[in-house]
Amino acid sequence: xxxxxxxxxxxxxxxxxxxxxxxxxxxxxxxxxxxxxxxxxxxxxxxxxxxxxxxxxxxxxxxxxxxxxxxxxxxxxxxxxxxxxxxxxxxxxxxxxxxxxxxxxxxxxxxxxxxxxxxxxxxxxxxxxxxxxxxxxxxxxxxxxxxxxxxxxxxxxxxxxxxxxxxxxxxxxxxxxxxxxxxxxxxxxxxxxxxxxxxxxxxxxxxxxxxxxxxxxxxxxxxxxxxxxxxxxxxxxxxxxxxxxxxxxxxxxxxxxxxxxxxxxxxxxxxxxxxxxxxxxxxxxxxxxxxxxxxxxxxxxxxxxxxxxxxxxxxxxxxx
Numbered sequence: 432x433x434x435x436x437x438x439x440x441x442x443x444x445x446x447x448x449x450x451x452x453x454x455x456x457x458x459x460x461x462x463x464x465x466x467x468x469x470x471x472x473x474x475x476x477x478x479x480x481x482x483x484x485x486x487x488x489x490x491x492x493x494x495x496x497x498x499x500x501x502x503x504x505x506x507x508x509x510x511x512x513x514x515x516x517x518x519x520x521x522x523x524x525x526x527x528x529x530x531x532x533x534x535x536x537x538x539x540x541x542x543x544x545x546x547x548x549x550x551x552x553x554x555x556x557x558x559x560x561x562x563x564x565x566x567x568x569x570x571x572x573x574x575x576x577x578x579x580x581x582x583x584x585x586x587x588x589x590x591x592x593x594x595x596x597x598x599x600x601x602x603x604x605x606x607x608x609x610x611x612x613x614x615x616x617x618x619x620x621x622x623x624x625x626x627x628x629x630x631x632x633x634x635x636x637x638x639x640x641x642x643x644x645x646x647x648x649x650x651x652x653x654x655x656x657x658x659x660x661x662x663x664x665x666x667x668x669x670x671x672x673x674x675x676x677x678x679x680x681x682x683x684x685x686x687x688x689x690x691x692x693x694x695x696x697x698x699x700x701x702x703x704x705x706x707x708x709x710x711x712x713x714x715x716x717x718x719x720x721x722x723x724x725x726x727x728x729x730x731x732x733x734x735x736x737x738x739x740x741x742x743x744x745x746x747x748x749x750x751x
Contacts, residue, residue: 457518457696462493465523465683466514468507470500472619473589474636474719478553478681479523481713482704489703496523500616503532503590505540512545516686518693522546525555525594527679530733532592534744542733546684547694550701551724551732553681553714556658557598558637559650559667562628570650570670573632574606581609587621587633590614595621598653598677599634601743605673622647637661641718654678659720675743677736680722682729698726 467479476498483494499507504524511522526542533541542548559570567573577584588595591614603610613630615621622639624630626646637658640647652658652666655676667674683701685694704710705723714720724732 457693459490459492459518461519462495463490463518464495464497464520466497466499466507466511466520467523468499468501468504468511468529469525469589470617470619471498473617473621474555474638474717475523475525475681476617476619477638477717478555478714478719481710481717482523482552482701484713485704485707485710486700489700489707503536503592503614504529505532505536505538508540508545511684512540512686514686516689518685518689518697520686521549521697522684523552524682524684525589525679526551526682526684526729526733527555527677527736528589528593528595530737531594531597531677531740531744532590534737534741535592535747542682542684543730545687547687547689547691548726548730548733549683549685549694550698550726551680551682551722551729552701552705553719554678554722555594555636555638555681555719556678557595557634557653558640558664559602559632559653560622560625560635560640561632561648561650562625563646563648564628565631565648567632567650568648570667570672573650574608574672576631577603577608577610582611584610584631585613585629586610587613587615587624587630587635589618589621589635590616594677594679595634595636597740597743597747598675600747601675601677602634602653602667602672604746605675637664638718641716660715660718675740677740677743680724680729680732682733694726 486494514520618639621635625633649664705721
């Protein structure tokens with residue numbers, strides 16, 4: 432979807448608020464802390480901070496992003512789930528990674544039982560990237576090297592159980608490849624590992640390449656269609672490689688039991704934020720575009736992802 436499809440004027444943003452009475456009934460009095468369970472500098476962090484920067488004039492209080500990394504996002508999610516359900520603490524996260532981690536591991540929290548889903552503000556799609564100096568000029572080069580030295584290549588992702596690992600591991604499995612995976616805490620550290628040539632390749636959000644084009648090379652997008660911004664990057668589907676299409680919506684969650692009027696008010700505010708020109712511009716700077724979905728549609732998308740990825744998760748569990 433093209434950026435222009437998401438951009439709205441300030442007038443329409445405020446109209447979205449006026450159309451939902453619940454927004455008028457919700458008036459936060461204190462800053463809203465949005466726990467982000469990953470380190471600063473990653474794709475989720477970039478989108479969340481773009482939303483926070485675009486909230487002025489829509490929210491009457493600051494939206495504060497609080498990074499709480501650890502345990503592939505579960506540390507921050509556990510803290511957010513335990514917060515008082517009063518609207519003063521929420522969570523913004525890569526919902527795909529959160530969902531897949533909760534499916535892969537025995538966690539105390541999950542997207543459906545521990546939270547009320549507020550809304551989606553954007554989407555992350557993984558890509559295959561290599562250092563700029565890598566000898567791999569194409570995915571075929573990478574595949575050939577992996578087949579020549581099974582287990583000899585090292586690859587990075589944003590954490591075990593996350594959607595980047597699921598995307599990368601499913602690509603390796605579908606193409607009968609072996610490589611050693613190296614997890615990092617978030618997209619920023621993963622990108623740094625590639626730039627520093629600590630790994631041979633990575634599966635990480637394509638937006639991580641924005642501004643680092645001289646230090647990274649994007650070989651392919653893990654998706655059925657090309658990216659709206661980096662439309663020069665071919666997809667694995669185009670290149671004829673087998674893969675599983677796994678992406679991640681960036682979603683705001685409220686602790687389970689939050690007043691439905693508060694959730695509805697937050698949903699309306701997030702819709703208005705995503706429809707501002709400022710948010711669209713900040714997203715483009717970060718190599719992405721807005722993609723709003725209301726709470727109900729976001730939940731439906733996550734439940735469909737749960738169904739689609741269950742075979743991949745089962746295979747990962749069996750492989751240890």
